[in-house]
Every structure is written in C-alpha cells, then in structure tokens.
Amino acid sequence: MKILEVKDLTVKLDNKTILENINFEVKKGEILAIVGPNGGGKTTLLKTILGFIKPYRGKVEILGLPPKKAVKTGKIGYLPQKNNTPKKFPVSVLDVVMFGLVNSKLSKNEKLQKALEYLDYVGMKDFKDRPFSDLSGGQQQRVSIARVLVAEPEIIFLDEPSTGIDVVAQESFYEFLKKLRDQKNITVVMVTHDVGAVAKYVDKVAGLNRYLHFYGSPKDFFKKDILSKLYGADIELIVHSEECVTCEHFRFKTEDKTC
Amino acid sequence: MLDVLTIPFMQNAIIGGILLAVLLSVLSIFINIKNWSFINVGISHATFGGLALGVYLGVSPISLGLAFAITTGFFIGYISKKGNIHEDISIGILFSISMALGVIFLTLTPNYTSDLFTFLFGNILTITKQDIYLLVIFSIFTFGYLYFFFQKILFCCYNEEVAYTSGINTNFYYYSLITIIAVATVLAVKLVGVILASAMIILPAATTSQMFWHYKKIIITAVLLSIIIVFAGIFVSYQYNLPSGATIVFIYGIVFFITIFVKNIIQVIQHGSS
Numbered sequence A: 001m002k003i004l005e006v007k008d009l010t011v012k013l014d015n016k017t018i019l020e021n022i023n024f025e026v027k028k029g030e031i032l033a034i035v036g037p038n039g040g041g042k043t044t045l046l047k048t049i050l051g052f053i054k055p056y057r058g059k060v061e062i063l064g065l066p067p068k069k070a071v072k073t074g075k076i077g078y079l080p081q082k083n084n085t086p087k088k089f090p091v092s093v094l095d096v097v098m099f100g101l102v103n104s105k106l107s108k109n110e111k112l113q114k115a116l117e118y119l120d121y122v123g124m125k126d127f128k129d130r131p132f133s134d135l136s137g138g139q140q141q142r143v144s145i146a147r148v149l150v151a152e153p154e155i156i157f158l159d160e161p162s163t164g165i166d167v168v169a170q171e172s173f174y175e176f177l178k179k180l181r182d183q184k185n186i187t188v189v190m191v192t193h194d195v196g197a198v199a200k201y202v203d204k205v206a207g208l209n210r211y212l213h214f215y216g217s218p219k220d221f222f223k224k225d226i227l228s229k230l231y232g233a234d235i236e237l238i239v240h241s242e243e244c245v246t247c248e249h250f251r252f253k254t255e256d257k258t259c
Numbered sequence B: 001m002l003d004v005l006t007i008p009f010m011q012n013a014i015i016g017g018i019l020l021a022v023l024l025s026v027l028s029i030f031i032n033i034k035n036w037s038f039i040n041v042g043i044s045h046a047t048f049g050g051l052a053l054g055v056y057l058g059v060s061p062i063s064l065g066l067a068f069a070i071t072t073g074f075f076i077g078y079i080s081k082k083g084n085i086h087e088d089i090s091i092g093i094l095f096s097i098s099m100a101l102g103v104i105f106l107t108l109t110p111n112y113t114s115d116l117f118t119f120l121f122g123n124i125l126t127i128t129k130q131d132i133y134l135l136v137i138f139s140i141f142t143f144g145y146l147y148f149f150f151q152k153i154l155f156c157c158y159n160e161e162v163a164y165t166s167g168i169n170t171n172f173y174y175y176s177l178i179t180i181i182a183v184a185t186v187l188a189v190k191l192v193g194v195i196l197a198s199a200m201i202i203l204p205a206a207t208t209s210q211m212f213w214h215y216k217k218i219i220i221t222a223v224l225l226s227i228i229i230v231f232a233g234i235f236v237s238y239q240y241n242l243p244s245g246a247t248i249v250f251i252y253g254i255v256f257f258i259t260i261f262v263k264n265i266i267q268v269i270q271h272g273s274s
C-alpha cells in the first residue's frame, strides 16, 4: 500500500529550479533514505512534501491526501534539520515531549506515562526536568525524536536526524528506527549523509541532486556510475572489498579517509 | 495612608490597574519568547492614530484605536512571518505615519489638546467603571482562550513548522494571539499611554525570566510582581503628585535593572567560589 507519492515534481525557489521532475512512491512500512550532496535539494523535497513549499509543477500525496490536508490528520511526524526554537525557550525536556501529545485524547496521567516511556526509549529520561535549552545539540535531537515518536505517527520525516549524535549512538539510532518499523510498521523517510548506514538499515535509497538520479534498493545504489553521477564525476570511492559496501565503514574519500 | 483606597476614582484606578497588570504580565511571556517587542511597540503607536481620529470625528476613540491596533498587528505579523521583521522599514514608517496623523487630528480638533497628553502618557485616574467592565470581560475571554489553547500556542512558539506538521492550525493561533495582544495594548493605553503601553507588556516576563527558566514560574512571578508594581506606582504617584503611567513604568524599569544586577552579582560569586 503506498503511503507517499511524489509525481512529476518540479520546485523553484527565487526562480531557480531546485528540484526537477521527481517521481517516486513509498510503501507503508518502508524506510527510505534520501542522500545526495549538500545543496542537492533534500530539505527542499521534505518541505515540499509537507506543504511548506508550493510545487512549481507536479503533485504530492501523503496518506492519499494533499499535504495541507494530510498534516491535519496528526499522523505525520517531522524532525526539521534546523531546530529554530528561540534561544532560552522556557520549557523542560518533558514539556517538549508533551508537545507531541497536544492533540491526543489521553488523560493527563496517561500522556505523562507515555512521554516518559519515549524519553526512556531515547535514553533521556534522567533529563526530564532539565531546561531543554541547556542540552547539547545531540541531546536536543534525541528529545525531539521522542517528541516525534510519542505521537505514534504513521509516517515520519527526519532531516539529518543523526547530526550531533556520535557515531556509536548513530548505529544504535538506525537500529532503533528499524526496530520501530518492525514493531509499529511506521514508515520512515530520512535525509542522511551517513551512506554507510544506508546499506545496512534501509529498504530504499533516493539519490537526489536536483534530479532524482537513483531510486531503488541499496544494493543497486553502490555502483560507481550512479555515485559519480550523484556526487560529481571526480568522486573517488574507496571500496576495500565487496563486504565493505555493506559495512558501516563505507565512506567517501572526501569525507573520511579511515575506511 | 491607606485612605486613598476609599476615594472612588482611586478604587477604579487600583482595580483597573491590577486587572491590567495580571492580563499584560501573562501575555508578556509570549512577547518575550517570540521576541515580539517590536510588534508591540508598533501596535501601541499605531493605536494613537486611531484614538485621535476617533476624537476628531466624534466617534468612539477606543473602537477606532482597536481597529488601528488590530490592523497594524496583522500587518506586522504578516511581514514578520515572511521575513526578518527588524529589517522591514515599512513597519516603522507605518506606525510613524499613524502617530503623525494622530497629532494632526488632535490639533485640528478644537478644545481637545489636553487629550494629546492623556493619550501619550495615560492617566490612570480617568479609568471608568465602564473601562473596568471591558477589562473584566476581555480578561475572562483571554484567560479562557489561554486555558484551552496554552500548550498549542506554546508549541507554535517552540517551532511553528513542527507544530503545523503535527496538525495544529498555526495561522489561527498566530493571528488570534496577535489580536489579543493588540486589544490588551489598547486597554493599557488608558493606564499608561501609547508611549509606555508596550513597556507594561514587555517588562514583566523580561524581568522574571532573569530569575526562572520555566514558563510556569516566569508567568506566576510576573503576575505577582506586576500587581505589586502597579499598586506601588499608583500609590507613589498619588502621594507625590506624579503622572501614574510614568511612575509605574519607571518602577518596572528599576526592578528590571536591579534583577539583572543581582543576577550578575550571584553569577560572579558562584564563579568566584568554584
């Protein structure tokens, strides 16, 4: 069953074409990773899907509805790339997670239990009464993820969720997303730079750089012609062995020479 | 000393002043977290044009003041949604024109020059029973609105995009909050005048957010502090024959700076000993 459909989508910002003729579909329960170079239009794609940006051409449907109607169902979760919350925002960590339940019909006590359960899930329960603005970027990110998940959405959009989370925690974070999908059949659409994780945890990859250069399963993604088309011809891949393609140490030379 | 409480117009002043103190200090949390002081200054100054036009035309100044305030609030709100509000010259020009028109209307109106001073600086002793009824009704409405929607409004302030994707009608809360702030500002004009009305709605939470980080404590202390300050201001201005609005705002300002000063001292001591 398809839960997200992007059809013939072209997006222009300030008369500049950012996305051109994008087509893809996501089925319920799939994990999709959107990858591509900086400025490739990943954030713009998410924002268009969610209805913040009006397409120049084409259409988007989530849960069978146009974006502005779909968000009203409360079944969508969104973690933006930049958290532009005002500095010194006067709420506790627990308050932030409770934001995820503002539309919930649960009793106050049930909401509290649920918020604590999800804070525990992301390993931030001990911080519940601390000022949200005192946390590090990575800690805020985890709390925000709890805020997204506590609403038990059907589909979540995560824009570079692992920013600020260290590499070890990233691994368990993707593990966690996969578990979430397996248990609750949540659909996950995430933007990531962590190409290594892509192979291991996701069902589909979208390679985006103005055009959708690639859409398919991760095993087909790691081919030199696709990667060079996406990231530019001069990219040099370091692939130690066949296994390394699927191991988490897979990196591009430009980012990391340790592989 | 407390005989001032038995004078009827002083009773009106005190009841009206305290009602306003409670209303404005609760709203001040939003002005502070959204950095909306500019919106508020714009609204209060634009109000002056409406009030003066009302006097000139001989129709209810307060209705025209409200109309000007809400229109300006929507306009500034719209601009600030589009981009960086502080870079937008049109806002500054808009409320300057409104003030300039206000001065012209008032000087064109025979026998009304005394109103200029009242509008600019307020006169708490002109608060009538009718003003108090209006304040009570509006306060009940505002607190009802906040009682039901506070979490959602706070969520919108936290991150509007996220609130929107969670199914919250962010535009509704944005513009309804601006409207409420605009109306509250017009009601405050009677007390402290257009020039100082914004201070009444900026300073309470600006002060108590120096003391506490959580919004509940910020609001509760802002309310208590404002009641004390307004009460003290009315009393001092009566005792020494000073303008009430200026006295109240002056005390607010002093308390604000004392708070910052004490906070810095505490920080220096804590750093010094650790």
Ligand SMILES: Nc1ncnc2c1ncn2[C@@H]1O[C@H](COP(=O)(O)OP(=O)(O)O)[C@@H](O)[C@H]1O
Binding pocket: A013, A014, A016, A018, A036, A037, A038, A039, A040, A041, A042, A043, A044, A045
């Ligand atoms: N509001 C905007 N107006 C004009 N151009 C924009 C705007 N937002 C982003 N862009 C441009 O769109 C392109 C894609 O940006 P973005 O979607 O943030 O890329 P990514 O998330 O893949 O790094 C960039 O070239 C950026 O400069």
Ligand SMILES: [Mg+2]
Binding pocket: A042, A043, A044, A081, A159
């Ligand atoms: Mg981005």
